[in-house]
Amino acid sequence: AQKVTQAQTEISVVEKEDVTLDCVYETRDTTYYLFWYKQPPSGELVFLIRRNSFDEQNEISGRYSWNFQKSTSSFNFTITASQVVDSAVYFCALSEASTGGFKTIFGAGTRLFVKA
Amino acid sequence: DSGVTQTPKHLITATGQRVTLRCSPRSGDLSVYWYQQSLDQGLQFLIQYYNGEERAKGNILERFSAQQFPDLHSELNLSSLELGDSALYFCASSSGERYGYTFGSGTRLTVV
Numbered sequence A: 001a002q003k004v005t006q007a008q009t010e011i012s013v014v015e016k017e018d019v020t021l022d023c024v025y026e027t028r029d030t031t032y033y034l035f036w037y038k039q040p041p042s043g044e045l046v047f048l049i050r051r052n053s054f055d056e057q058n059e060i061s062g063r064y065s066w067n068f069q070k071s072t073s074s075f076n077f078t079i080t081a082s083q084v085v086d087s088a089v090y091f092c093a094l095s096e097a098s099t100g101g102f103k104t105i106f107g108a109g110t111r112l113f114v115k116a
Numbered sequence B: 001d002s003g004v005t006q007t008p009k010h011l012i013t014a015t016g017q018r019v020t021l022r023c024s025p026r027s028g029d030l031s032v033y034w035y036q037q038s039l040d041q042g043l044q045f046l047i048q049y050y051n052g053e054e055r056a057k058g059n060i061l062e063r064f065s066a067q068q069f070p071d072l073h074s075e076l077n078l079s080s081l082e083l084g085d086s087a088l089y090f091c092a093s094s095s096g097e098r099y100g101y102t103f104g105s106g107t108r109l110t111v112v
Helices: none
Strands: A003-005 A011-013 A018-019 A024-026 A032-039 A046-052 A059-061 A064-069 A076-078 A090-096 A101-106 A110-115 B005-007 B008-015 B019-024 B031-038 B044-050 B053-057 B064-068 B075-079 B087-094 B107-111
Touching: A003 A090, A003 A101, A011 A018, A018 A110, A024 A076, A032 A076, A032 A101, A046 A059, A046 A064, A076 A090, A101 B044, B005 B087, B008 B019, B019 B087, B019 B107, B031 B075, B044 B064, B044 B075, B075 B087
Parallel strands: A011 A110, B008 B107
Antiparallel strands: A003 A024, A018 A076, A032 A046, A032 A090, A059 A064, A064 A076, A090 A101, A090 A110, B005 B019, B019 B075, B031 B044, B031 B087, B044 B053, B064 B075, B087 B107
């Protein structure tokens, strides 16, 4: 069965600290896709990254980096030198093949507070 | 601007009433998804349409219905509204789930 677990409900850090948001998934498929989305206090949902199951290369985009490890079924997200603007709810999502196409499920989200 | 347009942005209505939320997908996307996000809750999948046809259904109440029109815009109809229906309703579009979603800015529904 498809499942996404974001065990950290809330994380609070002080500006300039590094922070890692955990995402653990379950799937029976060998082909699947993982995503991270950001929901700032303004409410909109913003796509951050997509990773397919065949690409275990880590990715870095500025202060953001993602660590994909199939061996532990994890797709963790690290913010380096956090800033107040990083305060948001972050959702991890998994998309896998299903009858009629792909099916996506979201984790429950991790709320990140970055204090000045 | 994400390219997905949702209207209205805010809606306040009374219990028992019916409302319609509208979504125009990003140009070229055939799939439209509706999600509900209650206060401090995660994203609950309601329904998906692909090129006018219902493709998948989530935990959508019988009081709720949706459709996707030939021009690909979609409407979510919520009827017999209850206080518990107050939530953010998001529409998303996609060119395929493997590529991820583009979300609209959401409609904040308040039922009083």
